[in-house]
Amino acid sequence: MKPNDDESERSALSRRRFFNSMAAGAGGAALIAGPGEGRDPRLEAPPDRAETIRIPLTVNGRQHSLTVEPRWTLLYALREQLGLTGTKPGCERGECGACTVLIDGQVRYACMTLAVEAAGASITTLEGLMRGEELGPVQQAFAQEDAFQCGYCTPGQAMSAEGLLRKSPNPSVDEIREEMSGNLCRCGAYPHIVKAVQRAASMRKGGVS
């Protein structure tokens, strides 16, 4: 992982670029589209669509060039444009954490981030925690501790756990409860989630699973 300072600067930059592009309209949009993609994005818009913008987006290490409406959330782009439905909508207003992803390594709600805001950033979703066809350590720990019931909030829980462990490889129970409290679980699997995060911490350090 890159250090955090670097990343917050990058996300600030992308936010600034977003607002610039909004002010400049289509010209600004072409500007952020990057080299070789200078066509008027409106010509590429599907019929009946609002004005669209082409953005670069790196998701789970793969680079995409997406045509998005400025109002589309990152959540919508991930699910409906890229078909990555591991990231779940729960409230679409930043209350529940079901859509949690990592943006440049930081834990973020994908429903509270516009797709254009994430342009140029590196996004990690649940699918990105996989090791090929195998579950990654956090996912394995969730399976072993039975840290879910219906499993719908689970992608968000797993991403928050991943973000927490990247930042703090050895979290205390209090730290886990604090950091994970932005992810609601209506089934109430919380005690098992705490255990899963602890197990994942040990697995990430090469402990026995």
Place this chain on the structure above:
Amino acid sequence: MNPKPWGDTAVVGKPVSRIDAYERLSGAAIYSLDVLLPDMLHAAILRCPHAHAIVKKVDASAALAMPGVRAVLTDADQEARIPWHPDAQGKPVSRLFDPHCRCEGEEVAAVAAETPQQAADALRRIRVEYETRPFVIEMEAAHRAGATQVHDGGNYVYPPGTGDTERGDVAKGFAEADVVLEETYRTSCEIHTTMEVHGSVAKWDGKRLTVWNTTQGVFDDQAALAAALKMPLSDVRVIGHYMGGGFGSKLNLGKYTVIAALFARKTGRPVKLFLSREETFLSVGNRPAHTMKLKAGVRKDGTLTALELNGIGTVGAYTDWTTVGYQVADLYLCPNVRVKELQVYTHAGQSRPFRAPGFPQCSWALEQMMDALAEKIGMDPVEFRLKNIAAVSQAEENKPYTSTGFAECLREGARVFGWRQARERKKGDGAWVRGAGMAGGMWGYAGGPPSTAIVRLYADGSVNLNIGASDLGTGTKTVMAMVVAEELGVPLDRIQIESADTATTQYTGASGGSKTVMVDSPAVRAAALEVKAALVQMAAGQLQAAASGLSLVNGEIVSADSPDKRVKVQDLKTLKEQQVVVGVGRRGPNPAGKVIRPFAAQFAEVEVNTRTGEMRVLRMAAAHDSGRVMNRLTYENQVFGGMTMGIGLAMTEQRILDRETGKMVNANWHDYKIPTMKDAPADMTCVAIDPHDHECDTTSTKGLGEPAMVPTAAAVANAFYHATGVRMTSAPITPAEAIAALSKRRKG
């Protein structure tokens, strides 16, 4: 003939990770909300913003002209005039887009467009003329003479007196008591707020309809949908492979499913219609608020002499059922009991079953009353309850229970929790004071037939298990696979499951009432036993041995008499010839003349800040008799989840309606608080009491999901009382309510 009960088990009862953990953790599980079909449209519903209004006119012309909009539906469309909301006699009183809106959130029109954003834009352009009407939102007000009527004929859902029960001589019982207490308790209206919002994807192929629905029961939906659209069952397929939580709110077919189907037929394209989070607070059910006046008499030796409950609850604007009295009439030995309950209509969202409907509310009253009585007679609350254990179901004509582990729950729960030490622990003299409380409880329903399951064993000995049940997150699929593994000795990773699809799986009722394991696991066991019997028959022919002397052990059929006579399943000639063995299992009837009930006791230790009114639940312990434990890992998880939900009832959850407008003011998760990880204690323990019930069903199971939250809130309230000496009779105990009560006591 029923198979023998299991003795020692090799798989059942062990802690086993879920059989679908990979799918749920990798993102491979496709929930209904994840279904993406080519050429799919997105629909959205326009809802009435008033508590009570008549729709005079709907003008959707501007919406239809919006970019991407493909269709609009209103009450003007003949195909949308589908009857809805049956009254107590079963006669529909409303329709899909009824112009008479009896609560905020009623469906007025709907739009289908290329993108969800375009559908949302178009909704704003539909012009509706409403004539607002007076409304009544408080149940006590709806009950008063001359109240605004929700329906013609008054605000009683059922005539007063319906369902009231009485036994013994209540007046005599109170006269014989040494102590009589009376108190009025209240619980608030709670919203289910499943993590996956309600919705459907609908697609037509000619006359056939396929619906992906987030549901607790695909077959119930299929029947309701076929009735609504006047189609044969064979033309309606409902699929619900993965669903993100139900808790009762996904037992009923939603209007959204029908609207999606109508749009899909109208446009000739697949249509996705999912509600917004805010809509789910208004339109897909709730646990109704309840007011319970409870009077109880007890003798100094701890004998209950009389119980009397007067309850009132509201179903909201349309018919449902909300009564709470069962535990008053059944849980504790008491010869003289009267239960009177009123159910009224109000101009608010219709209730739906919510995890043990009626029971946590009743516990809130009954278990706080038991706590107060115990204190009055100077008896320990656990001892007091142990003194009043019933061996028969007093609410069901004194029929015996197939088993009751209630006493064991109380004793073992107290031991595991460290009850005595917790009660004697110093409460503290600073701002924070500690206390411990407990409560008992039960669940008043048992599932029964029908349920059919199919087990197919392939030529290599691996298995396909076919069940109609939905796995709500309770671990149903895993438990059913464990039953197959137990009987056939097939490892879990060689069992594939097909579930919750009306076209490819077999009938079972919706997963509600904690019935799934007790109804479907016996059917699965019967199917597996049929496969086993067929394999033994094949081996008998091949080994020239009597079938009665053969048994299936570790994938081999072995003769007990001559152990050299053995054959591996995959070496059975007949199996090789036919390539598959199919076993069909059915759920048999429940035992006649007996009552199947699960029981529980829960314990809580809390600390309360007497200056701010904040409360923290420090730890909880639960002891449950739900019959046999099928999977120790998911069992424990479900109990912890039930307790977490109970903490919500006790401390945070409350629908708030504005008196001026009748509208819900906290229709979102920011203002309607469900417990977070910080609200639920990390220290939860659970002990399983197994009464070895060999009568309830062939897997000895009684149901766990609902009892898991029945006693919780009362245990927390009793702990609050123990800490502070203040009795909180209204749920939730918010800091504001608590500080008001605490300061009132200080002022004397």
